[in-house]
Amino acid sequence: MVEKKIPNATARRLPIYYRYLRFLYDSGKVRVSSTELSEAIKVDSATIRRDFSYFGALGKRGYGYDVEDLMNFFSKTLKQDQLTNVALIGVGNLGRALLNYNFHQSNNMRISAAFDINEEIVGTILSGVPIYHMDDMIEQLKIQQIEVVIITIPSTVAQATADRLVEANVRGILNFTPFRISVPDTVRVQNVDLTNELQTLIYFLDHYESTKE
Template sequence: MTTNNIPKASARRLPIYHRYLGFLHTAGKKWVSSTELGEAVKVESATIRRDFSYFGAPGKRGYGYDVAFLLDFFNKKLHQERLTNVALIGVGNLGQALLNYNFHVSNNLRISAAFDIDEGIVGKILSGVPVYPMANMVEQLRIQQLEVAILTVPHEMAQDVADRLIEAGVHGIMNFTPIRLSVPGNVRVQNVDMTNELQTLIYFLNNGIG
């Protein structure tokens, strides 16, 4: 099966598997069964075996999966050996929190440039990341060859900023605004709506939905 044919749900679970395998490897565990892994990450063992088969990750009957081999295998699938620099667009409260976090638990992701209109922070370095004026965004994204951006601007600016990101050559946008962006087919948008997620959680709790 080619990467393009792998179900999106399976692809989304890959980083979850990868992180837990990292915990197991650090703890010195050499083998893990799909049942044990499933109990840890709350995914059915049959689903794990199916996901792993999509990616071509081999198991050994009677032993399960070789933790070190699987971790290295998924490192390559997730391009852990290659650093990906991303841009942060909007350095408000959420943007500041993301700068402070800056994916320190990951070895292959880093916010390397931020953009804002606030003259009080433009031209400064916050949490090790330079903040550029929004007016220079397209130029800087092209110069730095940044193809992934995190969008945390006010919702009324979201589509206009997204259009400029696409103009600059960005192909992936993590969208923290409530606006559903209109983008061409070659641009991937991942929507992260924390309010919606929290409201869904509360609805499930209030209605006894497991």
């Protein structure tokens, strides 16, 4: 893999490319053009070619892209060729839904540990995932060498929890709370605000003729 920084917008499209390439490979497709990819994933072909160019020569003029080779390349780029263990912080309604979602079925990611303060579920196993008390979070994250976590906790404790995650050497946080946590530059935060996304969708429906982003 080429070790250089790529634009954030490109990085966000990589999983889309990988997922569709897996679909093509499973359906027996051998090669694909940027135009075909464009029509399928609704990203213009010039953007696709530019995105791919950040990683060097991935295709051949007049031939297009070898589906299996490109799929394997993005698999390695996204670390899908190795298992990534993830922790869940907060096992409420949303947390339980995420536990029930089988990340590992089509991706090499799995929630391997969850943390909560609810004594009724601490010490139990839900959807195959052991539930630990929040008091044991730092110790367990270090022991299990987990560097990626999902937080689905009340906003009032989001920052304090983030501070503890930094202490546990976590490198990535998927934040489902509306609170924007502050972390050092060594930690990457992805914010997922479902309410905000829905409100944005409703706004676009009322103010734009096209419903495509």
